[in-house]
Amino acid sequence: MATTSLVRIIEHVPFHADPILAAIDHHDEAWAVWQCASEALVARRHVEMEGALARLLATPCATQFGALALLRHLRWHIQHDGITDAMVLGRASDLALYLRLDFPADEPARSRLAPVLRALSGMGEAFAGLSLICGGLIVVGLATLA
Structure with missing residues (x-):
């Protein structure tokens, strides 16, 4: 069947x-x-x-x-x-x-700024990650002092 x-x-x-x-x-x-x-x-x-x-x-x-x-x-x-x-x-x-297809009907237009925006986005994520790590280290350091 x-x-x-x-x-x-x-x-x-x-x-x-x-x-x-x-x-x-x-x-x-x-x-x-x-x-x-x-x-x-x-x-x-x-x-x-x-x-x-x-x-x-x-x-x-x-x-x-x-x-x-x-x-x-x-x-x-x-x-x-x-x-x-x-x-x-x-x-x-x-x-x-x-047809309920999950891909676009046409390829999106490529922008000249796309590589720059992608790099800035990656740098923003890296900065956010470093901020969390440094903030965590400071909080742990302050907690051990008390």
Whole structure:
């Protein structure tokens, strides 16, 4: 019985059952054509790719498999293409919440101050630890004098 439940974890969905799968394919094809376009056609192909992206974002997911496929597709494009569009990031975040995933839909933006803030945080923790040790030594010293 346990093995049958493990097999059913992966949801098999026919291609026509979830419209998001066709929208993902259409966007993949438009993106590939845009990447391979000659300089004369790159602007036109970009418009077609943007239209496919708009259709992708507007298409509802009919199944959890479709939602997971869309999240995976969007995460790849966010990381590979460096997408910062609020609509794409918002849809990816909504999908992650819907699927109850505990990782962010996109990588957090890196700040130039992050290493400095991390070092300051570590120094603050070290200072707090030393303060506790020194304070404890003083209290113990005073207690032995009395």
